[in-house]
Amino acid sequence: MGTLDGKVSVITGATSGIGARAAEVFAAEGARVVIGGRRTDEGEALARAIGPAAVFHRTDVCVEGEVAALVNRAVETFGRLDVMINNAGSPSHLTGIMDADVSLFEATLSVHVSGTLLGIKHAARAMRDSGGGSIVTMAGIAGHAGGYAGLDYSVAKAAVVHLTRCAAVELGEHGIRVNSVSPGFVLTGVFAEGRGTARGDARVAGLRHFMADMEHDQQPLPGIGAPDDPTAAMVFLASDAARMISGQDLAVDGGLLAGRPTAVMLAERARIAGIVSGGGTVTGTGTGTGTADA
Template sequence: MAELHGKVAVVTGGASGIGAATCALLAERGARVVVTDIDDERGEAVAAALGEHGVYLHTDVTREEDVAAAVRAATERFGRLDAMVNNAGRVGAWTYVADTTVDEWDSSFAVLARSAFLGTKHAARVMREQGFGTVVNVSSVAGVRTGFGPHPYGAAKAAVLQMTRSAARELAEFHVRVNAVTPGGVATRIVGHGAGLDGDALDASVDSVRQGLATFQPIPRAGEGHDIAGAIAYLVSDDATFVTGQNIVVDGGLTLGKAWPATYRR
C-alpha cells in the first residue's frame, strides 16, 4: 500500500462518487486534501470527515479563476502541491449526433476537457517551480471505445487522454508526471444526473445502477469509487515516480468485450 504522508492534493468533483472516494483514500494514506466541487453541502461534509487532513473550496471547474484559486489554496494553506486530480464531470444528454446541440457539445467540453486542461495548466505552473508533482486526469471508457456515452462525452474524454500524453511529454523534464485513469461502469450519482434525476431519486438511482452494472462487465459487479481511487492513489504515490503519459484502465474488463456463451466455456 502506497503511503502519501506529507503530500498535498487538490481533487475536483470531490463531493461524491469517485472524487469523494479519492479524497478519503488519499487522506487515509496521509495526504492533505483540498476538496473542490459546486455541491457545497456534500463537499463540506467530505472535507469535515477528513478532519485536519481536509479543507473544502467551492470550485466551478469551467472557470479558470476558480481552478487557479483551488491550486493557490493548496499552496497557501499547505505550502506545496504534490497532486492535481482532475475528476469533475457530467454525462450530459444522450442524443443522436444529428440532434446534438452546439450548447450541449460546448458545455460537455467545458466540464470535461476544459476543466482538465485548466487543472493541468495551473498545477504545472506550481510543479515546474517545485521540480516535482503529478497530475491525474480521470477519463472514461467512453473515450477509448464507442457506445459507452453520449457523443460529446466520449469526444471530450478522448481529448483528455490525448492532452494527458501531450502534457506528460512536455513536463517530464521538470519531474512532473501526468497520467490518466479510465473507469468503466462505476455506481455513482453521475449516471442519475445524466438521466435528469435529483434529490432522493438521484440517491436511489445509485443502487439501481449498481444492480444493472453487475451483469454489464466481465467482473460480475459494479465498479465502486474506491476501485478508481486506488489507481489514483498509486499514480500520486512515490511507487509511480517512473510512470508518466499512461492511461490505467479500471473497468472490470468492460473494454475486453463480451465473454463466450457459457456452453462454449471449458
C-alpha cells in the same frame, strides 16, 4: 505509514461520487487534501468529516480564476502541491450526431476538456516551483470506444486521454507525471443523473440489478465497479511507486475494453449451431438465454 504520507493534493469534483471517496482515501493514506467542487454544503461537510487534513474550496472548473485560486489555496494552506486530481465532470447528454445540440456539446467539452486543461496548467506551475508532482485525470471507457455514453461525453473523454499524453511529454522535464484513469461501469450518482435522476447519489441502489445484467454480457471480470476501484488507481499513480509512469491511461474496467466474456461468445455460437442444425429460430432476448426451436 500511508502511501501518500506528506503529499499535498487537490481533487476537483470531490463533493460526491468518486471524487468524494478519493478525498477520504487520500487523507487516510497520509495526504493533505484540498476538496474542490461547486456544492458548498457537501464540500464543507466532507472536509469536517475528514478532519484537519482537509479543506474545502468552492470551484467551478470552467472558470480559470477559480481553478487558479484552488491551486493557490493548496499552496497557501499546506505549503506546496504534489498531486492534482482532475475529477470534475458532468453527465452525458444521450443524443446522437443528427440530433446534437452544439451548445450542450460545447458545455460538456468545457467541463471535461477545458476544465482538465486548466487544472493541468495551474497545477503544473505550482509543481514546477516545488520540483515535480503527479497529475491524474478522470477519463473513461467512453473515450476509447463508441456506444458507452452520449456523443459529447465520449468525445470529451477521448480528448482527455490525448491531452494527458500531450501534457506528459511537455511536463516531464519538470519532473511532473501526467496520467489518466478510465473507469468502466461504476455505480455512482453521476450514472443516475445522466439518466435524468437529479441528486443521483441517493438513488443508485435501484440501478444495481440493471447494471449487473449489463456487465454480465460485456465485462470479463464479474462485479460492478465501486468508487474505491478507480480511487485505488489514482492513489497508485499519485504515489512514488509510479515514479516512472507517465503519459498512460489506466483502464479500471473489469477487462471490458479487452473484449466480451468468452462464455458469452460461446453461448451465442451454441445458439447459432442449434439454428443451423435444427433449422429453427432463436427465442429470447438475452445473450445465452434463448433457445433454438425446430
